[in-house]
Amino acid sequence: MNLRAPRGTRDILPPASEVWNYVESKIKEIYKKRNFKEIRTPLFEETELFVRGVGGTTDIVEKEMYTFNDKGGRSITLRPEGTAPVVRSYLEHKLYGQSQPFKLFYFGPMFRYERPQAGRYRQHYQTGVEVIGGDTPFIDAEVITLGIDILREFKMEDWVLHLNSIGCRKCRPVFIEELKSFFKKEPVCGECSERIDRNPLRVLDCKNKECADIKQKAPRIIDFLCPTCSEHFSEVQELLEEREIPFSIDPTLVRGLDYYTRTAFEIKTRELGAQDTVLGGGRYDGLAEELGGPRAPGMGFGMGLDRFILMFEKKQMELSGNDPLDVYLVAIGGKPVQKESWKKLNMIRRAGFSADMDLLMRSPKNQMKAANRIGARFTVIIGENELEQGVVQLKDMDEGTQNEIEIDQLIQVLKKKTGEVK
Template sequence: MLTTRPRGTSDILPGEVEKWQYLEQVIHRLCREYGYSEIRTPIFEHTELFERGVGETTDIVQKEMYTFLDRGGRSITLRPEGTAAVVRAYLENKLYAGPQPVKLYYTGPMFRYDRPQAGRYRQFNQFGVEVLGSHDPALDAEVIAMAMDFYGRLGLKNLNLLINSVGCPRCRPVLREKLQDFFRARVDRLCSHCRGRLERNPLRILDCKEERCREAGKDAPTSLDYLCPDCEAHFQAVLKQLEKLGVAFTVDRSLVRGLDYYTNTAFEITVQGIGAQNSIGGGGRYNGLVKECGGPDIPGIGFALGLERVLLTMEQQGIVIPRPPKLDVFLATADEAARDRALVLVQRLRQEGLAVDMDYLGRSLKSQMKYAGKLGVGLVVILGSDELERGVVTLRDMSAGSQREIPLDRLAGEVRQHGLKHVSGEGKYGS
């Protein structure tokens, strides 16, 4: 139907979109304070980028990508995640030739053909950061602390930070062999996708969402059992830095994350009470991804946080979001002569930096006042023929129920002064 949105998508309407704007304001300030610069990549990329970067054996590539042929016969995919696209931009625009490390952040829509559920959509929005050019464990700790800081600034509580090390190409082969031995004895308990992964990438079996595979994977060998000395030292250094920063964590030996590019540090942030899928964000290190995408051997680390999940968690926890007033003032006209002058005055006030609106339906003065009340406007300017002749307007304070006449040339200043007096009393969006 033309009047029904596609399943797994949502309309963000006035009254809701302001919540998103608030999140974006917090994100931009946070990233500025941590020294990150914004990057904006295309919403679609060549399919090969995700097949090579995310991994052919991942659920994302095998089951969830929106892939199509364009008119030129090229395979194109709506981005299912942000890291691969950022790495592509880093290489294509030769950002590796400048000062390192490069610290980038992004917000925007991603697309996965997944089963819609609470806080999870097929078009969803992420806030992510990527740092390219350093293998310092302190950077791992900073990235994780930054994610937790974001949630803290929003007032979220009862968060669990889970962390693990998934090793590197030197120690991963040993784990691969151990996992293959383990799952070969349980192959009849695996889903069809995981049977195919057994020889190609058995680590992906640990990330399967099928309950039968989760059961089969209990007591499977873990990466921490087979870390090489360098990976073990890096992991312990990350944990030590997190302790110094006062960031609480739990080591989760079974955590692998859902993307093939992870090396060393992997982490996930969960919260109870938002449905079966309780993860609200995560990330990790991906030291081989730049090279896999055709560039030099440059390390990287980042995270991606689902913003729908963030808003759902805020709602569950009863956190209210500051709501700026929609308008500074509404202009109500008492007669036809005043209406003829109203638009000029409204435009003049807008040019002075005020948010102003007026009636466009020919309502009576009484109806205009009711309409202004429904908009939640604190001030109404009442303009009539008599006021026009005397060069004054009536300024009504809707919350106090009082009004007074002021000279027309003082109107903008009076509205600003009223806003300063009431800024601490701005409304809230119930969450």
């Protein structure tokens, strides 16, 4: 067969999928402890949402979206990111009419037509949070510290928090004009010279060498902040200091769109070799209005899970993703024994234990091998003799014992041994 997963996608198989489950459930636990609630939005949206919500001059919208017309002739896009759909949902369901702020988290695949490389996929997985309906510095600090808490929970210590404020609709236009006239006098790269007028903030994002040096000398937005933005930014910093979270102010960290405002941040790490962003986000006080809703300031982050999980493989970290099975059942004999074992399997599962048996009905030797490989705490062996006498052999791997017990007593004994019943 020469059918393969499409370029830039992949299958996540066991045991890797166990690691994924473990990482996702642990992050979910961290969210829930901070009173974040899950939101699930569709995998595709109307294209217009991303053109307005991410911005027509971004790489995402210009080059990277999976956009197609459906059979009804609507322009549909596979979601390339998580924030615009969440804000769309917040507005559609008038969540602003309920008690604020809304603290939401999401998990799921995102789609971008990018050049595939190690740890970057066209279908990649993200988790993120959005706090919508408030613009206090406490919300910014809550979101940023949550990101740090996730890294710490996974024992990642080698990170740097980059922080910036990109101002608001009042103070940023002055800065943008200043930036435009600065870059026009400098030898920026070809791509950038085209976008200076449309979106000069994107030059600060440019990865080309000739622009890297220039942007170090460029005017800095923090020198242009209005008093309100300036106060907001210093309060965010104070709150981070109170939590003893180190950060470095990075004037080139921008999100080049009008409705992104004030706080922008990225957490970078060297855990994968070259320094790379593991988690990033910021404040988007103008986004809800851009989408046609009332003012609803928000703040959030997104975190790519593919690279995050790759880090564990790289460090060969032991993640106890694999919950061992309680019981593996071995049936030694013909059809009657097999059928009886099948019934007992059901009984054991109904009592609340995780349990499995050999559905291929292989030889006793191969079943015992499977039991060892699976590493269940208990192996229950039923043979023809046992069936006649109404007993089973119970092997306890933790204690290294094997005992014959009455079949009617099996559940009681299992419960006693696992401490469910004293």
